[in-house]
Amino acid sequence: MDRCSNNTGRIIHLDAPGGTGKTFLINLLLTEIRAKQHIALVLASSGIAAILKEGRTANAALQLPLKTAEEQFPVCKISRASAQGELLNKLKLSSGTNARWHIKSHSKPWTEHYMTCEETLK
């Protein structure tokens, strides 16, 4: 939470066995950030994970090309000056799931999708 408040946070990986409280912790963080009227996004790489976590796929939310893994320099289609671009620049937390799924499927993890968008919006 300190990293969110100070805008010093980067990528934090949370890896623990099933049922040990990862979702519980992420929900606490989301609740605290939103309670302070800040913006927090829940992103996932697959549709099923997005449904389970009540979020959206990174491709849809960040308007990324479908085959980011095949593009050397994928670009997010959101313009910096648009309302959505301004909103994303105010983002305090973007939470995602399924890192292991990415390793198995050889697709890019949602964190890379988010970094693509962050670079585009700079």
Ligand SMILES: Nc1ncnc2c1ncn2[C@@H]1O[C@H](COP(=O)(O)OP(=O)(O)OP(=O)(O)O)[C@@H](O)[C@H]1O
């Ligand atoms: N600190 C806590 N205090 C009270 N209950 C907790 C706490 N941490 C986890 N729980 C409870 O334990 C159960 C499992 O937690 P959770 O679903 O967050 O685990 P998980 O690591 O995300 O599991 P999975 O990897 O299977 O998705 C839930 O019912 C949750 O409410």
